[in-house]
Amino acid sequence: MMTSLPASRTPPLLRAVAATLLLAGLVSGCSMAPAYQRPAAPVPDTFPATPPAAGAAAPAASAPSTQAPLAAADTAWRTFFPDGRLQQIIATALDNNRDLRIAALRIEEARGAYRIQRADRLPALNASLAGSRSRTPGFANAGGQSQVGERYDAGLAIPAFELDFFGRVKSLSDAALSSYLATEEARQAAHISLVAEVAKAYYTERALAEQQALAERTYEARKRTFELTRQRVEGGASSRLDLRSNEQQMETARAAALSLARQRAQASNALNLLAGQPVQPADGAAPLADSVADTVATLSAGLPSDLLAKRPDIRAAELRLKAANANIGAARAAFFPRITLTTAIGSASREFSGLFDSGNDTWSFTPQLVLPIFDAGRNLANLDVSHARKNIAVADYERTIQQAFREVADALAAKTYLGEQVAAQRAVQDAQAERLRLLQLRFENGVASSLDVLDAQRELFSAEQALVQARLLRTTSAIDLYRALGGGLK
Template sequence: MTKFALPLTVLAAALLSACSMAPTYQRPAAPVAAAFPADTAGAGAKTGFASVQAGPGQKDAVDTGWREYFSDPRLQQLIAAALDNNRDLRTAALRIEEARAQYDIQSADRLPNLNANAAVTKAKTPAFLSPTGQTTIGKRYDAGLAISAFELDFFGRVKSLNDAALAAYLATDEARQAAQIALVAQVAQAYYTERAYAEQYALAQQTYEARARTYKLTQQRAEVGASSRLDLRSNETLMETARAAALTLARQRAQADNALTLLVGQPSSQAVAGAAAGAMPSDQQIDLLSAVPTGLPSDLLTRRPDIRAAEQRLKSANANIGAARAAFFPRISLTAALGSSSPSLGGLFDGGSGSWSFAPQLTLPIFDAGRNRANLTLSEVRKNLAVTDYEKTIQTAFREVADALAARDYLGEQVAAQRAVQDAQADRLKLLQLRFDNGVASSLDVLDAQRELFSAQQSLVQARLLRTTSAIDLYRALGGGLK
C-alpha cells in the first residue's frame, strides 16, 4: 500500500456517502384566504376582499426603509440608537453567532479529522515473559498522522444532521431580522405614545390654568354675593379635575419615556443630538404612512422574516427525520494512521521505520430497547409541531395585516368624527358663554360645556394616536422596517 492509498480510499468513501433518507421537503399550503378582507363600506365592497398593489412611484413596505418611512429627525435618532444598543436585539445577534458555531461544529463531521501525533512508550517486561529470561525495559518512539473514527455517511445520517444545523442557523438569522422589525415599530409606537401624552398634558395644563382663573373670579364674586356657593364648588371641582388629569398625564408621560429608554438602551435625551422634540403627525402625514400597498397574503411568505424563520425550523425538523431513519442502518467508520516507529529517537525517520494501520469498523444495531424507533417517532412529532407552528405563524401574520387594514379603513373616519365633536363642543361653549354673559344660561351649563370640551380634546388626541400606531402596525405587518 503506497503512502497515497489511504487518503485516496478515505476520499473515495466520502464521495460515495451522498445519499439522504430525509423526506422530500414540501412547503405546506398557506392556511389563509387568497386575499385580505376589505371594509364592506370601502373599495372592496363588491368582492369582500382587498388586494392593493403598488402603483407608479409607490414602494412596498418591505422595500421602504424606516428612515424613509419615519421623517421625524428625533425618532430617526432614537431608532438608530435602539438598533445599536437594544439588549434584546443584541441577544438575537449573539444567538446567530451561537447557531453559526453549532453549524460549523456539525459540518466538521462531514470531513475526516486529521491529527498529528507523537508518543513515547516505555514498558517493563518481567523475566518469566522475556525471551532472554531476564527483566527488560524497552522504549518505543512513534510519530505520524492519524484519522480517528471517520464515519462513512452511506445513509446520510451526518448530512441530515448538517442540514438540520444549517436550517437552524438560517432560522436564527431570520429571527434576528424579525426582532429588528419589531424593535423599529416598538420604538416608533413608544415615541408617539410619549408625544401623545405630552400633547394631552399640555391641554390639561392649559385647561387647569384657565379654570383656576375662572375659580378665582368666581371666588371673588361669591365674596360679594354675586355668585352662589354652588357655583364656587362647581368651578373648584372642574379646576381640581383638570389638575388631577394633568398629574395623571405627567405620570403616564414619564412612564412612556421610561419604556422608550428601555427600548433604546439608553436615556432618550442622550440618544438624540440636538433634535427638537417632535409632535404627533398630522392627518396628512398619517395618510402618507397608511398608504403602504398591501399586496396579497402569499407575499407575506417572502416578506415576513418570522414566517421564513418558521419555515427554516420546519426544514430543520424534516432533516432530523433523515438522521433518525439512518440510525436503523449500519454505521461504518474508519480509523487509520500513517507514520514512523523506532526503538530510539534518533532512528525515528530512518529507512524502514515506516508504519501504518487501517481499521474499518462496522456497527449494526440489533437490540436497543426501542431507542431508534422512539427517536424516529420523536423526530416525526417535532416535524408535525413545526408544521403547526409554521401554519400558525402565517395565520397570525394574516390576522395582523387584516387588523391593520381594518384600522386604516375606520380610524380615519373616527378621527374626522372626533374632530367634528371637538369643534361642535368648542362652538357650544362659546354660545353658552355668550348666553351666560347675557343672563340667559346658567353657570352650570357653561361648566358642563367646559367639561365636555376637555373630554373631546383628550379623545381626539387618543384617536390620532390610534391611527398613527395602526399605520406603524401595517408597515411592520407587511415586513417593513428592516432596512
C-alpha cells in the same frame, strides 16, 4: 495494531485510503430525509374587504396614478419615519437594544453549531508524537534479568471517520444549517419589531405630552375661573354652589394633568429601555404629525401569499420546519449499518534518533461496521420523536402565517376606519368649542347658568383628549401595518 511495512509499500496504502475517502465523499450525498414540500397557507387568497363606515364620505374621484404603490418591505424606515429625532432614537436602539443584541449573539451560536456539525462530513487528520519507557521484571524474562524498553512513535491518523452511506451525517448538517438560517431570520424579525416598537413608544410619549399640555392649560384656565368665582361669592354675586362646581372642575383638570404626567414619565422609561440608553427629553408638546398616516396610504398590501416572502418570522418558521424534516432523515439512517474508518501511517523506533530511519514505517487500517440489532426500541422512538417535531413545526408554520394574516387584516381595517374616526372626533371638538362659546355668551347675558358653562367646558376637555387619542391610534395602526407587511428592516 501497528504493523511494520517496507517503505516501498506505503504509497499503495495511501492510494487505497484516498480511494476510500473519495468513495465516501461520493456516497455521502445520499439522504433518507423525506422530500420537503411547503405546506399550503391556511388563509384565504385575499384579505377581507372592509365595508364602508356609516356616514363616511365617499372618496373623491381622481385621475389614475402613474406611480406604482409602494410595498412596505421596499420602504426603508428612514423614509417611513421622517421625524429626525425619531430616526436618531431608532438608530440608537438598533445599536444598543439588548434584545436585539441577544438575537445577534444567538446567530453566532447557531453558526458555530452548524460549523461543528458540518465538520463531521469531512475526515479529521491528527498528527501525533509519543514516547514511552517501561521496565520488565526479571521473572518475566527467560534470562531472569529485568529489562528497560523504550518506544517512540510519530505519525498521521484519521480517527473514526464515518462513511455516510445512508446520509445520517448529511441530514444532521442540513438540519443545523436550517436552524442557523432560521436564527438569522429571527434576528431580522426582531429588528423589524424593534423599529416598530420604538416608533410606537415615541409617538405614545408625544401624544401624552400633548394631552398633558392640554390638561395643564385647562387647569390654569379653571383656576382663574375659580378665583373669580370666589371673589364673586365674597361679594355676594355668586352662590357657594357655583364656587364648589368650579372647584370640582379645577381639581378634575389638575388630577388629569398629574395622571398624564405619570403616564408620560412611564412612556419615557419604556422608550429608554427600547433605545438601550437614556433618550434626551423632547422640548415642548408639538401636535402629532400626520406624516406616518400619510405614508401608509401609499403602501400596497398585495396578496397574502406575498407575506411568505416579506415576513422574516414566516421564513424562520419554514426553516425550522426544514430542519425538523432533515432530522427525520438522520433518525431513519440510524436503522442502517454505521461504517467508520480509522487509519494511521507513521514511524516507530526504539530510539528517538532513529525514529524516521528507513524501514521503521508503520500503518494501521481499521474499518468498523456496526449494525443495530436490539436497542429496546430506541431508534424507533427517536424516529417517532422526529415525526412529532416535524408535525409541531408544521403547526407552528401555519400558525405564524395565520397570525401574520390577522395582523395585516386588522391593520387594513384600522386604515379604513381610523381616518374617518379622527375626522369625526375633530368635528366633535369643533362643535363642543362652538357650544362653549355660545353658552358663555348666553351666560354673560343672563340666559344660561354657570352650570351649563361648566358642563360645556368639561365636554370640550374630553373631546380634546379624545382627538389626541384617536390621532395616536391612527399613527400606531399605520406603524402596525408597515411592520405587518415586512417593513422596517432597511
